[in-house]
Amino acid sequence: MAPGESGGDDQRWMRAALDAARDAKRAGEVPVGAVIVRDGAVLSAASNRTVRDQDATAHAETLAVRDACAALGEWRLTGCTLYVTLEPCAMCAGAIVLARIDRVVFGAWDDKAGMAGSVEDLLRHRRLNHRPQVAGGVLAEESADLLRAFFRLRRAPNEERPTTGD
Numbered sequence: 001m002a003p004g005e006s007g008g009d010d011q012r013w014m015r016a017a018l019d020a021a022r023d024a025k026r027a028g029e030v031p032v033g034a035v036i037v038r039d040g041a042v043l044s045a046a047s048n049r050t051v052r053d054q055d056a057t058a059h060a061e062t063l064a065v066r067d068a069c070a071a072l073g074e075w076r077l078t079g080c081t082l083y084v085t086l087e088p089c090a091m092c093a094g095a096i097v098l099a100r101i102d103r104v105v106f107g108a109w110d111d112k113a114g115m116a117g118s119v120e121d122l123l124r125h126r127r128l129n130h131r132p133q134v135a136g137g138v139l140a141e142e143s144a145d146l147l148r149a150f151f152r153l154r155r156a157p158n159e160e161r162p163t164t165g166d
Contacts, residue, residue: 034060043068061092087114093122107143
């Protein structure tokens, strides 16, 4: 755990990421949310926008990284922790490494695309020049339940789908 971080802080900030994920769900996006924190303050919060933006790279993590870089006026996010509700994919893991984020905390594991230990561990690959600390499974059930409910509704016949989110 990075200095000044605690399990209570991890849960607090993961709840903020879950709020962002619920925003994505209400917008019809896969409910993934991300928050970047430094020195106890939120630099950025984002949710998936791939459908709204028609942009395959508009994952919560990449958007949060872009916004945090803009907030700081620099591309290195040293001293930052990224909280995300789903284990990062390869693209997002690459952005995390390139941005030099110190720590990644995620909720649900992703057995199909996760790059923090599920499919591979790109975040901590021994040949990379930067390897963040990683803590997985924080509020994992809440994160996984949100995703399961979203996909269950998406697979339901149209007449069974509710007209409003959350």
